[in-house]
Amino acid sequence: MSYPTLFSPTTIGGVPVRNRIAHASIVSRFVREGRATDRLVNYLASRARGGAGLVITEPVAMTFANRSPQRLRGWDDAGLDDLKRLAAAAERWDSRLLGQVQDPGRGRHATGRNDNAIGASALPDDLSWTVPHALTPARIRQLIDEWAAGCRRLKAAGFSGVEISAGHGHLFHQFLSPWSNRRTDGYGGDLGGRTRFLRELMAAIRAACGRPFIVGLKLPGFDGVPGSIDLAEAGRIARAIAATGDVDYWTFVWGAHARSLWLHMPGPAGPRAPYLAQIRELRQAEPSIPTGAIGYITDPNEAERALTDGTADLVFLGRPLITDPAWGEKARTGREGAIRYCVSCNTCWRTVIEGTRLECDNNPRVGEPDEVDWQPPRAAVTKDLAVIGSGIAGLEAAWVAAARGHRVTVYGAADEPGGKTRLHAEVPGGEHLSSIYDYQQLACREHGVQFRMGVPVDAAMAVALPADVVILATGSSMSVPVFVPAEYVAEGFVPDLRSLLVSLRGRTTQESGRLVLFDQDHTEMTYGAALKLLDRFAKVTIVTPRERIASDMALLNRQSIYQQLFDRRVEILTNAEPRSLDGLEDGRLTLFNVYNGDSMELDDVAAVTFATPRVPDDQLRGVLEAAGREVYLVGDCYAPRSVLAATRQGYEVGMAI
Ligand SMILES: Cc1cc2nc3c(=O)[nH]c(=O)nc-3n(C[C@H](O)[C@H](O)[C@H](O)COP(=O)(O)O)c2cc1C
Secondary structure (H helix, E strand, O other), rough: OOOOOOOOOOOOOOOOEEOOOEOOOOOOOOEEEEEHHHHHHHHHHHHOOOOOOEEEEEEEOOOOOHHOOOOOEOOOOHHHHHHHHHHHHHHOOEEEEEEEOOOOOOOOOOOOOOOOOHHHHHOOOOOOOOOEEEEEEEHHHHHHHHHHHHHHHHHOOOEEEEEOOOOOOHHHHHHHOOOOOOOOOOOOOOOHHHOOOHHHHHHHHHHHOOOEEEEEEEOOOOOOOOOOHHHHHHHHHHHHHHHOOOOOEEEEEEEOOOOOOOHHHHOOOOOOOOOHHHHHHHOOOOOOOEEEEOOOOOOHHHHHHHHHHHOOOOEEEHHHHHHOOOOHHHHHHOOHOOOOOOOOHHHHHHHHHHHHOOOOOOEOOOOOOOOOOOOOOOOHHHHHHHEEOEEEHHHHHHHHHOOOOEEEEEEEEEOOOOOHOOOEEEEEOHHHHHHHHHHHHHHHHHOEEEEEEEOOOOHEEEEEHOOEEEEEEOOOEEEOOOOOOHHHHHHOOOHHHHHHHHHOOOOOOOEEEEEEEEEEEOOHHHHHHHHHOOEEEEEEEEEEEOOOOOOOOHHHHHHHHHHHHHHOOOOEEEEEEEEOOOOHHOEEEEEEEEOOOOEEEEOEEEEEEEEEEEEOOOOOHHHHOOOOEEEEOOHHHHOOOOOOHHHHHHHHHHHHO
């Protein structure tokens, strides 16, 4: 076996665990009116079946005050049957199910304030400026009793333990931090006071549930808030908590409800698995406590190394197991190539914060019943299919259709498949996206898809293709802003952002002036491109008519992008737009405020580019339909869309034919 330590059994808090893989707690929005939906049961069961020896649930409402239609009901016996159902679904695969104990306190990342917030002190949350009700000692004791009773209920339902989320800037973290806890009573002040709430909670859970029953902890590592918890303070907190003797395992997490929120889900900026060295250091607070490594560990080799080099005893995977629940089983059985890897886009996080339920750019089947090792069902009638376009929507449709028995040929104008996602993977922060089309290509090959690359398909060729069905995946083009003369674009004088990137491929020349990027896109690729273009231009200025940039990105990606753009001194001008390019030949561009029309002059302008709403490149549709072909449109050529929508649509069309 390639990963002997990863798949070695262990014992946590007296409970046998079959391997070292833990599914980190993930809010799913699969709970409705406090009830577990089938999708939640499927989701957890698939992570257990797919190879996680430990599965941590999303937070369970164990106090009456914490109840919510979107949280499992752990505060009274009415929720017991659901909890039993979940425990049975995971434990039947020899996985240990742990319920998460969490209250957000004053923390909030949606817009607005949290009117029900409780906290250590009446001080504003760093993100939402929610000021919580400061808990009295009597109320703290009451809540601890409720949590302990909730944990007892979980035990009765068949859970093997609980995990207390005391990181991520939530309530217990707020008590631990000298920044948010300014109490002068016994629950604040020195280390003993700030850790008291958590220590008493653990003691109460232990008294209620006894042993063996796993009590795990997520503790803050570096939280990125000045005056709060740095690595040294995290070590001191860990030592104080370890002294209770009640900790069965711990993990350390980064960031807080602040500008540092993005640190808790690393990936788009910076290296993979970035926190291992610090976790190794924190583990020394009490080496006998099993330590979990967490933070964008995506590859089984990285996981094995973290277990053998003294970093950790367990590896916690959050996003990687959303993308592929069978990550563990595939690694165990030598099928690493078949793992669908997390690309750290954080779409999952955006979908649970802003959307209706957990979704994934690289897994269109999150929470389906047969998610582990799902194989597309065979089509009743198999056909010859031509896929025109080799972006991620076309590739997804191609492999799914081929797996169903259709004979599929992909025609791509570029030399390599991947479409605009391949271009995105060339800019900072987009690198991991290559895993999407790499997986799709492997799946295509496995199912016999033929590729004709470097072959632009025109109307005559399209109608002559030997196919019963044509899937058009021909993408989109950026619309030309009204202030740009069409001939400037045609002559390449003012290229759109994608064309500019392509034209600069392999070039190392540096322009002395500034590049102006007109931004009506507001997604990741535009800002990755801005960072990349800093290598070519002395200065990059982003101009947008909206009130801020990056407004269509998840909050944490936006924070990360702002951090990088400001670090590299990219200029950001909001509420502004040009009305013409007069003066550009002399290096000048005039911008106008979109509200009052006030103008400002930019000088030293070497080039202008634009990232604008895209228009579908669906010109082949008419001729194909006139020729009597069955035609499907996927991806941008259907309507310009996100990676999430593109892979999903490719999958749905592949299933529909
Ligand atoms: C969609 C989503 C929801 C999450 N919900 C929770 C949660 O409810 N409780 C928690 O402690 N952590 C939560 N996390 C954080 C993860 O447990 C984990 O700490 C983080 O994703 C880093 O691990 P990863 O890099 O393996 O994804 C969530 C993460 C994501 C992506």
